[in-house]
Amino acid sequence: MKIWQHILTKLQDNQTVYLLTVIENSGSSPGRKGFKMMVAKDGFIFGSIGGGIMEFTLVEECLQLLKEEKTSIFIKKQIHKGKIKDGSGMICSGKQTVVFHPLNKNNIADIKSISTALKKNTQGILRLSPTSFSFADKAADCRFKYEINALENWFFEEQINYKETLYIVGGGHVSLAVTKTFIQLGFHVIVLDNRPNLNTFVANSFASEKKIINYEFINTYIQKESTTYIVIMTNTYIDDLFVLRKLIKNNYNFVGVLGSKAKLKTMWHVLLKEGFTQQELDKIRAPVGLSIKSETPEEIAISIAAQLIQFKNN
Structure with missing residues (x-):
């Protein structure tokens, strides 16, 4: 993210920077968890926490704090319902909580x-947190973790x-x-296929990973995590059916199958006869994708x- 490069440049120039971070949101809030914006003492601004009059007002507040050399850490709740107490001036509905976090040369190591x-x-x-800004080289089991008990008692990871x-x-x-x-x-994105030297597989330079596998062992190649999504689109009905049989009992986050309604109706009939339940089949997105012709x-x-994003964000 370029925002960290810009912050580092300003800190190395011995400037103080306010980092604004959305740590909580609900409803139709324009800012989402993780949205960030930096405001430097020289007036340089980068990023966004949702835009509009709300963002403009918070930027002006940062500039005034920097001018007065005030460097306290605090959070501010924004309610997007017009002219009310704690209102942002926006009418889009929803709420968001923003952290004001001043950074200086002491934070250079973490930014690096x-x-x-x-x-x-x-x-x-x-x-x-209300008392710290830190970075640790380790993995987490989810993208965001936060807790807000009071204005002085909160954390965001x-x-x-x-x-x-x-x-x-x-x-x-x-x-x-x-x-x-x-x-x-x-x-x-991980692409799996059982056909060596397939031209479209070879030509796929976008994939994060590509593997030629035996579908018999497909369970060993797919990690069962809350962030796992699967779309089945092999070149044959038989392989689609075979792969789905292997995966359906694992209760993955999202499994979709590409194909016509007629093909999938036949597949469902076969799976029901084999003992799979209608409840299990109802969890499969098939045909995968929103119906947009x-x-x-x-x-x-x-x-x-569109379908996967709709599922993920809801």
Whole structure:
């Protein structure tokens, strides 16, 4: 993230910087958890915590604090319902809580560590509290963790380089388009196929990882985590059915199958006869993707992305 590079530059120039971070949000709040903005003493601003009159007002407050050389850590709740107490001036509904965190040359080491982690694509935890700003080189089991008990009793933790993982089972033309779309959305994308030298698999330069596997052992290649999403799109009905049989009992976060309604109706009939329950089948997104009459691989990729984002964000 460029914001950390800009912060480092200002701190090395011996300037004080306010880092604004959204640590909680609800409803139609324009700012979401993890949104950040920096405000430097010389007036340089980078990032966003949601925009609009709310953001402008908070930036002006930071500039005034920097001018007066006030460097206290505090949180501020913003309610987006017009002219009310604690209101942000916005009418979009929702709420968000923003941390004002002053940074100076004493924070350079942590900022450098964050920048290094981002460059090397390694994980770490950024922790904010009423008394500290720190970074630790370790992984977390979720992207955000926070608790707000009072204005002086709170903490916020964020996993740096956190990524949801999408497993695409099948390396054909649609897989190539889906990979590209989800990489742009910040996912870690792993493509699995059982066909050596498949041209579209070889040509897929977007994937984070690619593996030629035996579908018999597919369970060993897919990690069961809350951030795991799976889309099955092999080149045959038989392989789709085989892979789904292997995965369906594992209760993954999101499993989708690409295919026509007729094909999937037949597949469901077979699985029910084999003893799988309707409740288990109802958890599978099939046909995967929102119904937008998509035809090309790129349109199908958009429909799948839209459905998965809808699921993830809800």
